[in-house]
Amino acid sequence: MNVTFDFTDDVALVTGASGALGSAVCEEFAEAGATVAAADMVAPDDEDAELDTDRERVHFYEGDCTDESEVERVVSEVTADHDGLDYLANIAGTWRGGTPIEETDAETFDLLFDVNLKTMFLASKHALPHLRESAGGGAIVSVSARSSLEGGEGDGPYRASKAGVRLLTETIAEEHTGEVRANAVMPSVIDTPANREMMPDADHDKWVDPADIAETVLVLCSDATGVTSGAAVPVYGEA
Secondary structure, eight states: OOOOOOOTTOEEEEESTTSHHHHHHHHHHHHTTOEEEEEESSOTTSTTOOOOTTSTTEEEEEOOTTSHHHHHHHHHHHHHHHTOOOEEEEOOOOOOOSSOGGGOOHHHHHHHIIIIIIHHHHHHHHHHHHHTTOTTOEEEEEEOOGGGGSOOSSOHHHHHHHHHHHHHHHHHHHHTTTTEEEEEEEOSSBOOHHHHHHOTTSOGGGSBOHHHHHHHHHHHHSGGGTTOOSOEEEOOTTO
16 A cells, blocks of 8 residues: 655655655655655764755754754754745754673763753754644654663663653653644654665665655654544554
8 A cells, every 4th residue: 555645835844854864754644745844963964964955855964963052053044045944854863882881981971861851852842833823733753773772781771862862752742632633643763875884784675764764754644543642653564
């Protein structure tokens, strides 16, 4: 069964837009007719950026989503340029691991909580007043992780930061019942060039394509899930 979406006249802000998953979410929104505000500190001309800004309806906004003044500026520019905001996809994130807690430096801990949790908090905080004004009812989708459901060896701060994303998602949903829906997706290993380089001997066929996760993000923003809020949706397939 083929599923299509129609987000014509809607505006979606996507953080972490230059990465593999962020760029896939931007592409799916644009294909569905939305105006996409693609935000990242990595510009499209950077060799590591995967965002296609030549695509119709995709507009890039450069900014550091761990800096509140930058987030406030980007949200203000997006809402002024496009007369409002309907959806926020909190895709910005990173992974670090490989060491037990007693060997993990504070800089790594701070990085993970800044990029994975603080960006989600700041973008949601400044987008919410605009999302409440969305004619169709605004929606937020953030990225947690399968590993956030339990402790594990070697990447505790990552798991904790992603657990925080789930809890903040539930909080936003509770605080904005009937106004703005908030949900999260929980991937495991995503099939990206960086992950293939990091784990060349893994079974890549079991990994999930970013485009498949992006489709779930759109589902959670669509009318098809109008009664779903506060959920954490598995998107890890066989991974």
